[in-house]
Amino acid sequence: MDKTLTLRTVNVTRYILPLREGGSLPALADADDGFKYVLKFRGAGQREKALIAELLGGEIARALGLKVPELVFANLDPAFGRSEGDEEIQDLLKGSQGLNLALHFLSGAINYDPVAMSTDPLLASQIVWLDLFITNVDRTFRNTNMLLWNRELWLIDHGASFLFQHAWVNWKKNATGPFPIIKNHVLLPVASELEAVNKEFKSILTPEIIKTIVQTIPEEWLLAGGDSDDANEVRQVYNDFLNSRLSYSDQFIKEANDARTALI
Known part of the structure; x- marks a missing residue:
């Protein structure tokens, strides 16, 4: 591993759909690099601590040679989600403005x-x-x-x-x-x-x-x-x-x- 580890940063451009029921409500989203991501929100559940665990766990697994989807930092603009009709999701998006974490979506997995x-x-x-x-x-x-x-x-x-x-x-x-x-x-x-x-x-x-x-x-x-x-x-x-x-x-x-x- 290099002495410096840097994750790419993308900007979320479209909320597609929540991926499962539950308090964290991860979502499938598009980003400005043209890829789809599973977006983990800083405003959900255990908040930033869950994102820290996701980041450390994923990158430790990768360092050990295990397969993990690429992790990226995902920026959520303050204006994002204003048109979202679901009130719970809209609150989640409002509470997650700024830097979130996302995993590259493995299509067909x-x-x-x-x-x-x-x-x-x-x-x-x-x-x-x-x-x-x-x-x-x-x-x-x-x-x-x-x-x-x-x-x-x-x-x-x-x-x-x-x-x-x-x-x-x-x-x-x-x-x-x-x-x-x-x-x-x-x-x-x-x-x-x-x-x-x-x-x-x-x-x-x-x-x-x-x-x-x-x-x-x-x-x-x-x-x-x-x-x-x-x-x-x-x-x-x-x-x-x-x-x-x-x-x-x-x-x-x-x-x-x-x-x-x-x-x-």
């Missing part, structure tokens, strides 16, 4: 079906390791957050990662604490290569790479949560969390293997 589709144990182990590392609670049988596109598995929706964000004072405990929710991971039953993956991924995620990824978080997102009035201080917490979590990887792999043994 289908949802991963754990019953009908098989997954290579090494790839399954890589994805489970990622979700252990970023404390992602949302890759279950109920909601796999994976797509099959061009015969490859792509990862989406990391906004439910980094649980410590919602109890900021406990970040150190979360970094080196158990993650029992991993027992619900859709790929855990076939993730038989966790120890090998752990060794490989620990060598990839150097402190420099972690710092580079954390550096991409926009300052305004860091300040929006109200955890500190110093963006650098907040950024440092994310950096320290990830490095601490990495130092704990041998333990979280053991937890996952124990949970897997119980399942099979």
Whole structure:
């Protein structure tokens, strides 16, 4: 990875439709570069913290060689959405003016079906390791957050990662604490290569790479949560969390293997 990581910035030109029911209401949208994107709004649900989790989770996955749609910053003009007829969507658009996050839309992709589709144990182990590392609670049988596109598995929706964000004072405990929710991971039953993956991924995620990824978080997102009035201080917490979590990887792999043994 280069020492600097920059995401492209696009301007949203058209709101097409909401993609699913729920509080976050991600949307399919056009941008001024001619591509369609899945737009994640700063005014929805967990607000900017969900966007930070989406950004960090996606870019960490990419650094590890996993398939993730391109992430871009997406500008929403104050005038955008004034003609929107749905009052809830109009409020969402008004509350999301400025910088949002979007994922390149994978046209024709289908949802991963754990019953009908098989997954290579090494790839399954890589994805489970990622979700252990970023404390992602949302890759279950109920909601796999994976797509099959061009015969490859792509990862989406990391906004439910980094649980410590919602109890900021406990970040150190979360970094080196158990993650029992991993027992619900859709790929855990076939993730038989966790120890090998752990060794490989620990060598990839150097402190420099972690710092580079954390550096991409926009300052305004860091300040929006109200955890500190110093963006650098907040950024440092994310950096320290990830490095601490990495130092704990041998333990979280053991937890996952124990949970897997119980399942099979």
